[in-house]
Amino acid sequence: MPEGGVRCRIAPAPTGSLHVGNARTALYNWLFARHHGGSFVLRIEDTDRKRSTEEAIGVIVDSLRWLGLDWDEGPEVGGDYGPYRQTERLEIYRRTVERLLEEGRAYPCYCTPEELEERRRAALARGETPGYDGRCRSLSQAERRRFEAEGRRRAVRFAMPGEDVTVHDLIRGETHFPASDLKDFVILRSDGTPTYLLAAAVDDVLMRMTHVIRGEDLLPSTPRQVKVMEALGATPPRYAHLPLIVGPDRQPLSKRHGAVSVEWYREQGYLPEALVNYLALLGWSYDDVTTFFTLEELVEKFDLSRVSRNPAAFDLEKLTWMNGHYLRAADEERLVGLLVEALRREGIEAPPEAVRAALPLVRERMHTVREGVGYLRFLFVEVKPDEKAHRLLGPDRAGYLEEVARRLEGLQEWTPEAVEAALRALKDERGLSSKDAFQPVRAAVTGRLVSPPLFESIALLGRDRTLARLRAAATAG
RNA sequence: GGUCCCAUCGUCUAGCGGCCUAGGACACCACCCUCUCAAGGUGGAGACACGGGUUCAAAUCCCGUUGGGACCA
Numbered sequence A: 001m002p003e004g005g006v007r008c009r010i011a012p013a014p015t016g017s018l019h020v021g022n023a024r025t026a027l028y029n030w031l032f033a034r035h036h037g038g039s040f041v042l043r044i045e046d047t048d049r050k051r052s053t054e055e056a057i058g059v060i061v062d063s064l065r066w067l068g069l070d071w072d073e074g075p076e077v078g079g080d081y082g083p084y085r086q087t088e089r090l091e092i093y094r095r096t097v098e099r100l101l102e103e104g105r106a107y108p109c110y111c112t113p114e115e116l117e118e119r120r121r122a123a124l125a126r127g128e129t130p131g132y133d134g135r136c137r138s139l140s141q142a143e144r145r146r147f148e149a150e151g152r153r154r155a156v157r158f159a160m161p162g163e164d165v166t167v168h169d170l171i172r173g174e175t176h177f178p179a180s181d182l183k184d185f186v187i188l189r190s191d192g193t194p195t196y197l198l199a200a201a202v203d204d205v206l207m208r209m210t211h212v213i214r215g216e217d218l219l220p221s222t223p224r225q226v227k228v229m230e231a232l233g234a235t236p237p238r239y240a241h242l243p244l245i246v247g248p249d250r251q252p253l254s255k256r257h258g259a260v261s262v263e264w265y266r267e268q269g270y271l272p273e274a275l276v277n278y279l280a281l282l283g284w285s286y287d288d289v290t291t292f293f294t295l296e297e298l299v300e301k302f303d304l305s306r307v308s309r310n311p312a313a314f315d316l317e318k319l320t321w322m323n324g325h326y327l328r329a330a331d332e333e334r335l336v337g338l339l340v341e342a343l344r345r346e347g348i349e350a351p352p353e354a355v356r357a358a359l360p361l362v363r364e365r366m367h368t369v370r371e372g373v374g375y376l377r378f379l380f381v382e383v384k385p386d387e388k389a390h391r392l393l394g395p396d397r398a399g400y401l402e403e404v405a406r407r408l409e410g411l412q413e414w415t416p417e418a419v420e421a422a423l424r425a426l427k428d429e430r431g432l433s434s435k436d437a438f439q440p441v442r443a444a445v446t447g448r449l450v451s452p453p454l455f456e457s458i459a460l461l462g463r464d465r466t467l468a469r470l471r472a473a474a475t476a477g
Numbered sequence B: 001g002g003u004c005c006c007a008u009c010g011u012c013u014a015g016c017g018g019c020c021u022a023g024g025a026c027a028c029c030a031c032c033c034u035c036u037c038a039a040g041g042u043g044g045a046g047a048c049a050c051g052g053g054u055u056c057a058a059a060u061c062c063c064g065u066u067g068g069g070a071c072c073a
Helices: A020-035 A054-067 A090-102 A113-125 A141-149 A196-206 A216-231 A262-268 A272-281 A295-301 A316-329 A332-345 A352-362 A369-379 A387-391 A395-409 A416-430 A434-446 A454-461 A463-476
Strands: A007-010 A039-042 A106-109 A155-158 A165-169 A173-177 A185-188 A211-215 A238-242
Touching: A007 A020, A007 A211, A020 A039, A020 A054, A020 A211, A020 A238, A020 A262, A020 A272, A020 A295, A054 A262, A054 A272, A090 A106, A090 A155, A090 A185, A090 A196, A155 A216, A165 A216, A165 A238, A173 A216, A185 A196, A196 A216, A211 A216, A216 A238, A262 A272, A262 A369, A272 A295, A272 A316, A332 A352, A332 A369, A352 A369, A352 A454, A369 A454, A387 A434, A395 A416, A395 A434, A395 A463, A416 A434, A416 A454, A434 A454, A434 A463, A454 A463
Parallel strands: A007 A039, A211 A238
Antiparallel strands: A106 A155, A155 A185, A165 A173
16 A cells, blocks of 8 residues: 555444544544545445434534544545535445446345245244345346336345455454355345445445444445445455444443543543543553553554454543543643633633632642532532531531631731631641541532632632631521 | 354553563552642552463463354344
8 A cells, every 4th residue: 555545534424423432433544544644534424314414414523623633535625536425425326236237246136024034034944044045136037027017116236246255354364254144235225225335335435445444343244345346346445443342331332321422521521632542542552651642643653553352441430530631731721711611501600810710729630621610610609518518517616617707807818828827726726637627617618528729719719708608607507 | 043253450451482470551459748639659459261282481372162242134
């Protein structure tokens, strides 16, 4: 394969948001293309009209862009091998099928679902491998005319050559498929729509794909697509089948495992560079110690030969840890923007200057922007102590909280240092432990037992609101 | 049921015959730091699925078994 000649693609079906599994496939394709200075193509496989939506295309496009994966050809950017939506290519598929029909590489099949089912059962009963028996392949012209006259619906099947097929996979090596398992399959349904097997194969040929990097679930369809391509007189691309991403139960990752869409991670406040880094390492590794990679480093280092063959379990905890790392490294203004935006989504209008002032308190301890919002909200809205905090604010604390308020009220300067000095002095006078001295104050002021550093928090909250909260807690108790 | 894929700590993985008394990361435990929680630091526990071969030598090669999974039906 000449350098620069690499062409690969991601071909999502727009039936929902971008699944993290597809995101990883997209990433690997993109990295492979960029590494080799080739082209990355986005193709929309929307032939399933009932489930495909315009909105989903938008979401997928946004998610890919958010991740930083740009495409050289496809929706919104065009290209020399379009159109890039399969619903706009239906005529191409029909003509292709017509050609295969004329050349005897495909044939009409009039079998009804009922007949197929009946023969399948019979084959099973005889202990044979079920699968299409090729009945319509040898129909005479007369028989065909008779079926047509009966008004039978006609599908088109591809005539498999009846030979064993070896697929050379860049990740798995050679895989052999026996001819006995490669039965003639439908390429054009009776309603005139192409099947996945045909459409993807035709597009990969016409779009000049040199490499097809996709999920392992498509490995079994490869020998069929290769034969279709050969029947079309084309040279099949090189294939690389990625192991699946599974959930904690080792089942393919799906909605029931919770978060699977890139969109969700974005909303929760994960950074794209964290998701990319995590996904890159989910099924690929560079060496035995390197954990963090920028997109540029990935482009430089990515290599299909180092892709794993084992299904990988998606580990949200590790992703979250990694996100914390990127959050700590992120630019201050970017974080302020993200926090302001996330606060707004919760109905809180926070002045950017206030968020900027509070940033040092949260950037070390948040793992997601959303978590940061949880730490900061007490600064912007009145808080109602949560259950644990409430328990610390019983009547026996009222006097103490009242005293804390009095001491703070008398402060000349409202700074973290002054607040700390006052609270520590009281703590020492009363011989209290840190826990007994500070936790009730934290509960009253932030409404939680877990918060950013107390003295800084009080300083940011301001005198009036702090005193009000302390006294409210004292009276409520 | 048939075909195919896969098999190292709980998880992601390094390992491609001797460097392995198996390395790193997340999670976990302990300690340090400490106003809570984090972050950070130090230390710890934790894996080659099993059985046969091949070889002077196997986590690494071959064959079986078992166990997962995909696809087709």
